[in-house]
Amino acid sequence: MKQILRNKNSLMMGIAVLFMLAGCGGGSALHIDRSSNVVVIDAGHGGQDSGAVNSGKKEKDAVLQITQKLYKEFKKQGYKIYLTRSNDRFLRLDQRTKIADRKNADVFISVHANAIADMKRFNVVEGVETYYLQKTRDARSQSIAARENASVLMGTDALSQNVILDSVLSGPKVIESHKLAIDVQNNMYGQLNKNYRSVKNGGVRPAPFYVLVGASRPSILVEVGYITNPKERKRLFTPDYQEQLAKGIVTGVGRYIDNRKKEVGF
């Protein structure tokens, strides 16, 4: 009789556990265990390299503040998160990307703010954009990459730029990086748009950014807005805007990781 009761009790317990598990499955992203997911975030520029500068505001400062918000948000969601720089210092290209391989990162994200040269268009050119590494004929993407590449190559040896690019433009990393870029861009824009209705969606674009070359894992570069646009320049230094940006990017990374798990049959 005792044996039967014990069996009955363990059966009831088993059913209760099953119900609990089923309940979690449909829950919010907060319930997903992210402790095995590693993310490396790179704040562009730093130290003697200010990046784009306009009206006394520097790209290197905006992106450092945004990556600090990203650090908090990824931590809150349970990720293992590493920053390439957490203060105002210059990093060589290899110092930015090697950490992603050393930490066996699932994704690498380099954060930048955009700029244009034509002053007459400062008020009209704005928006958030996400890039993945790919050669392109698009003149606009090429000129943005050229500006970012000029500073990222400071202090590196004279390696043949085409050789490095060609070596990474084949294989699944491009496809995975493209998927990551789509998830991050959609969620970043979606989150911002809830609170800042006028935000422009610049979409996902291919471009030959050297900072994405060295990391042998899904890697993207996010341009969080134009420092040359007065409205966006102000927002890029506003804590609430920075937090919304961070939330959207973190949700996008989560979406990408969950979809990838489904693809490989987890």
Ligand SMILES: [Zn+2]
């Ligand atoms: Zn930059």
